[in-house]
Amino acid sequence: MAPGKRAEMMEETRAKLIAAGRKAFAEQGYAAASMDELTASVGLTRGALYHNFGDKKGLLQAVVNQLDGEIAAEAKEAASRLGGSVWESLMAEGIAYIEMALKPEVQRIVLLDGPAVLGDPSQWPSQNVCLQTTTAALERLIAEGLVKPVDAVAAARLLNGAAFNAALWIAASDDPEADLKKAIEAFKVLGEGLLTRPPT
Amino acid sequence: MAPGKRAEMMEETRAKLIAAGRKAFAEQGYAAASMDELTASVGLTRGALYHNFGDKKGLLQAVVNQLDGEIAAEAKEAASRLGGSVWESLMAEGIAYIEMALKPEVQRIVLLDGPAVLGDPSQWPSQNVCLQTTTAALERLIAEGLVKPVDAVAAARLLNGAAFNAALWIAASDDPEADLKKAIEAFKVLGEGLLTRPPT
DNA sequence: ATAGCTCACATACATGGCGTATGTCAATCG
DNA sequence: CGATTGACATACGCCATGTATGTGAGCTAT
Numbered sequence: 423m424a425p426g427k428r429a430e431m432m433e434e435t436r437a438k439l440i441a442a443g444r445k446a447f448a449e450q451g452y453a454a455a456s457m458d459e460l461t462a463s464v465g466l467t468r469g470a471l472y473h474n475f476g477d478k479k480g481l482l483q484a485v486v487n488q489l490d491g492e493i494a495a496e497a498k499e500a501a502s503r504l505g506g507s508v509w510e511s512l513m514a515e516g517i518a519y520i521e522m523a524l525k526p527e528v529q530r531i532v533l534l535d536g537p538a539v540l541g542d543p544s545q546w547p548s549q550n551v552c553l554q555t556t557t558a559a560l561e562r563l564i565a566e567g568l569v570k571p572v573d574a575v576a577a578a579r580l581l582n583g584a585a586f587n588a589a590l591w592i593a594a595s596d597d598p599e600a601d602l603k604k605a606i607e608a609f610k611v612l613g614e615g616l617l618t619r620p621p622t
Numbered sequence: 623m624a625p626g627k628r629a630e631m632m633e634e635t636r637a638k639l640i641a642a643g644r645k646a647f648a649e650q651g652y653a654a655a656s657m658d659e660l661t662a663s664v665g666l667t668r669g670a671l672y673h674n675f676g677d678k679k680g681l682l683q684a685v686v687n688q689l690d691g692e693i694a695a696e697a698k699e700a701a702s703r704l705g706g707s708v709w710e711s712l713m714a715e716g717i718a719y720i721e722m723a724l725k726p727e728v729q730r731i732v733l734l735d736g737p738a739v740l741g742d743p744s745q746w747p748s749q750n751v752c753l754q755t756t757t758a759a760l761e762r763l764i765a766e767g768l769v770k771p772v773d774a775v776a777a778a779r780l781l782n783g784a785a786f787n788a789a790l791w792i793a794a795s796d797d798p799e800a801d802l803k804k805a806i807e808a809f810k811v812l813g814e815g816l817l818t819r820p821p822t
Numbered sequence: 823a824t825a826g827c828t829c830a831c832a833t834a835c836a837t838g839g840c841g842t843a844t845g846t847c848a849a850t851c852g
Numbered sequence: 853c854g855a856t857t858g859a860c861a862t863a864c865g866c867c868a869t870g871t872a873t874g875t876g877a878g879c880t881a882t
Contacts, residue, residue: 431830432829432830435830435831451738452738453653453739456867456868457868457869458867458868458869466831466832467831467832467833468832468869468870469830469831469832469833470830470831470832472831472869472870472871473829473830473831474830474831477869477870478868478869478870534737534738535738537734537738537790538651538652538734538735538737538738538739539653539738541734541794542790542791542793542794543790544790544791544794545794570811572804572807572808572811573804573805573807573808575791575804576788576791576801576804576805576807576808577808577811577812579784579787579788579790579791579805580784580785580787580788580805580808580809580812581784581812582787583783583784583785583786583787583788583790584779584780584781584783584784584787585780585783586783586787587779587780587782587783587784587786587787588776588779588780588783590737590742590743590779590783591742591744591775591776591779593742594741594742594744594745601776604772604773604775604776605773605776605779605780607772607773607776608772608773608776608777608780609780611770611772611777611815611816612777612780612781612812612813612815612816613812613815614815615811615812615813615814615815615816615817616811616812616815617815620820631859632858632859635859635860656838656839657839657840658838658839658840666860666861667860667861667862668840668841668861669859669860669861669862670859670860670861672840672841672842672860673858673859673860674859674860677840677841678839678840678841
């Protein structure tokens, strides 16, 4: 029975390694994380790592992909939970993005080490889901005439970049709560520049 | 005669090491750059490095400081060369910032490895001059009533973040020229969200 | 059922880089 | 002019990555 034991175990070890990677990379940073300790912490050796992910970078890529997926899911959910207009959803998504980036895990791994080690996020296999959804929403809004006819991809990158950098700022802030509010406020105001008509 | 020979030599070796650092860090990235090769390339050994900069990070910090200064100087010059209103200067600064970030040297060292190795830019000793000037300009504009009363620091971070990310995107683009234009266009439009009244 | 193969993972080894401790020689100072 | 400082070189230890090799548990075919 259960003739897929090999594959099962494989998935389990992959999951364990990714989980350990999230922890180690988040707490110590990519460069300082020792693969020996990391693998030992889940009862394995480096052999498993290099077999499953090729190299250290491969593990980081896997971790980033997982985080990226979670971020996009949460942002999307935040947008739909609000249930406003497309524009409001877009803003909600951006704000959720800022808030997600407050988690040290996301910050350190996706925002700091990720780009440095893996290169530009838009080139990642995970395709940076956040960017995708932002771009799609913008294209829709432009088609509807609600947003000025700018290049959607460019605008999406600007918005995401702004949100990302805000998160970086807030994370190092003395008063994260207060600065988060300021950032959200400024983000909304900035975003209004894209609208064809100022909001009521 | 010339009773400062020690200090002179010191400055020269520091300059040589920083120059070599710019090259090596830009071409190979921080992690992959070998301090042995780097120092040998200017006829020195690692001894000089650790004496002058403490450690590898110290050299990166010095390199970043130098680049940051150059960036700010160029941006400021671009703004004053245009000679428009404060708002136009601010936009010109932002655009110059995007263009500067297209240089692989700046990209790799200041934007990718810098934050990963040294932490959030706003905490750097160089204080990230770009942020400072942007914040100052915004505060002035807010005081004059031209810009909506948002938090200047937050808005500055958003603008800088947007510009930075745009540069990252353009650098990896298939058609940098075209995408640069799109980014500048979108940047201007986005920025207008901050104005109390839309431009004529 | 079992012989043989596959493959996930462990073990062992080679390479190279960082940081530090120690040495050396020229420039300064009394 | 001898002593001291300090800029830099040399030498060493430690550790991390990546690879080559070993091994034992599962799948497969007769």
